[in-house]
Amino acid sequence: MVDIATRVYNQNWKIDPIVRSLIDTDFYKLLMCQSVLRNRPDTTVAFSLINRTKTIPLAKLIDEGELREQLDHVRSLSLTRGESTWLRGNTFYGKRQMFSSSFMEWFEALRLPPYHLERRGDQFELTFEGKWPEVMLWEIPALAVLMELRSRAVLATMGKFELQVLYARAMTRLWEKIERLRRIEGLKIADFGTRRRHSFLWQDWAVQAMIEGLGNAFIGTSNCRIAMRRDIEAIGTNAHELPMVLAALADTDEELREAPYKVLADWHEEHSGNLRIILPDTYGTEGFLRNAPDWLAGWTGLRVDSGDPFDGAETAIRWWKDRGEDPTRKLVIFSDGLDVELIEALHARFAGRVKVSFGWGTLLTNDFRGFAPNDGLAPFSLVCKAVSANGRPTVKLSDNPNKATGPADEIARYKRVFGVGEQQSIDVVV
Template sequence: MVDIATRVHNHNWKIDPIVRSLIDTDFYKLLMCQSIFRNRPDTNVTFSLINRSTKVRLAELIDEGELREQLDHVRSLSLRRGESTWLRGNTFYGKRQMFRPDFMEWFEALRLPAYHLEKRDGQFELTFEGKWPEVMLWEIPALAVLMELRSRAVLKDMRKFELQVLYARGMTRLWEKIERLRGIEGLKIADFGTRRRHGFLWQDWCVQAMREGLGSAFTGTSNCLIAMRRDIEAIGTNAHELPMVYAALAQSDEELAQAPYQVLADWHDEHDGNLRMILPDTYGTAGFLERAPAWLASWTGIRIDSGDPAEGAEVAIRWWQAHGEDPRKKLIIFSDGLDVETIEALHARFHGRVKVSFGWGTNLTNDFRGLVPGDALAPFSLVCKAVSANGRPTVKLSDNPNKAMGPEAEIARYKRVFGVGDQQASEVLV
């Protein structure tokens, strides 16, 4: 077991870089990357860092030179032989050779493209531009670097025993959560915490604790590097990025209305089983399901990632019933703002009515609330999103308007096209 406090205290980033590998990323990014490599390889996109928690002034906490060193290190990484062998030969979701030879040859030769970094009003403006399959792979490393540099900035003046006590308290907190989760009969839960983790070593410790504490109820991790090293399942399907870019490329309102379904038609051609999960909330869950083609009702399940999770699940159940599908055979994955209390409540309400699973993120891998003065390690909402495609702005509406992004005029247009009326705003939980 790694002594995290000692590693933090004696830290030298050249020995202990924040991002250790090109597969220190979420599994869904690689699945989506292969789909984009096949279907939209020449699309030009821009990704941008967005700090929703503006009170956390990252450019005043983090040294720009150190940030550039870490980002430059990420650009130096390439796929190692053992990593390539794992991706080429491992079984994922019951399927061997998930990643096609042409994609793997491209990935093995990849170096991530250049970045653009500026400071403005206490924040970093970090952008990435280029071909979609290359640029998209910056998202998770960029977030991991910023999140861990913030952690290091807060901890840099703490002495060894202070750090030992801090991590002991963090470990105790997580273990108490695990002990509560043990009491949930039929629980299925995975680690989705890469993008906002406290640090790599901490995420790895959390995964090991979940595996030991929950046994078969712990289904795996979204982090490919940890999955490979710990010999556990890599978990993930697809994300909002796909419909956002497909929609931005639409040349008319009619094409725009069909863009989210074209994404899933392309996905349907590549994947089956538990990889056929619908993420319906990019432009409003209710409207998405109301207009969805009948063939989507046969898919395995739905992931709920914004809005009221219970209401979203009820909408999905009614939709399946209306299409003659048995909800008890369908899977719902909850993945937004989870902690033990919400997991307990959602499982109690829906277990037996549907198959229930949870993707647990920030409150698994970054819950140090109240453990340092000024609550300076409290998690915050940092994202890295596609903001344009072929020069056209992207838009996300979400089931929570506080998560919406895009130019106001385009947001209004998308609401009209997708029939999104009044929405209930809620706090963005991390």
């Protein structure tokens, strides 16, 4: 096992780059990329970094030259033979050859496109623009680079023994969480922590701890490289990006209203089983379910990713019942802001009423709260979102207005079209 503290103390990016592979990314990005390459290969999109936690001055903490070196290193990466063999030959969600030969040939030839980086006060403006299938693969590595550079900047001020103690405390904290999770009968939980991890080495350590500590209750990781290295399941379905881009391309309010369902109709043609998971909150869960076509009620389950998770699951249960479906046969995946206390409470309330699963993110792979001076390693909310498609702005409403993105006038239009009324604001921690 890697001695993380010593590795950090001796850190040098040239021999220890942050992103080591093009598959050091979330599985759902590759699934979506294949769909986009098939259905919308010529759509031009722009992605942009958004730091929701304005109190974290990234441009003061992170050296711009080092950031450029890390991003340039990501652009130098290509798929290795072993990675290609794994993607081509492995079984994902019970299906062999999940990725087509045409997609794999495209992916094997891919180098990520250029980026644009500027300093704006105490923050960085980082954008990526180009063909959708290429640009979308920048999201996860860009976030991983920024998050780890911030960690490295703080850790660089600490001595060798101080680092040893810090990581010992972090390991103890995570293991104590695992010991609590062991007590939950029937628990199913996966690692969703790539995008805002403390570091690659720490995420890999956390996954190994979950494997040993939870056994079959740990069902896999969203990170493809770690899934390959540790011989575990790669977990992930689809994300807000798909309806956001399709909605931006709509010419009329009616086309806009139908865009989220058009996305899932395309997905329905490509995937089955546990890949048929609805993510309903892009433009408000209540309205999405109210107007959803009947065939969507037959899907395997639903992911709750914003708003009050208890309300979200209760809404899903009512909807399934109203559509003549048995909720006990449906899967609800909770994936927003989870930590042990919330996992315990959600499992206690919904186990037996639905099949319950958890995608545990930032507070699995980046819980160093209280371990550095001025709480300098506490996690924060950093995202990289599609901000335009073919020159038109994208919008995300969410079930939490604090997570909304897009121009104010477009947000107002989308709320009108999708019938979104008053929403409850919830602090965005991670």
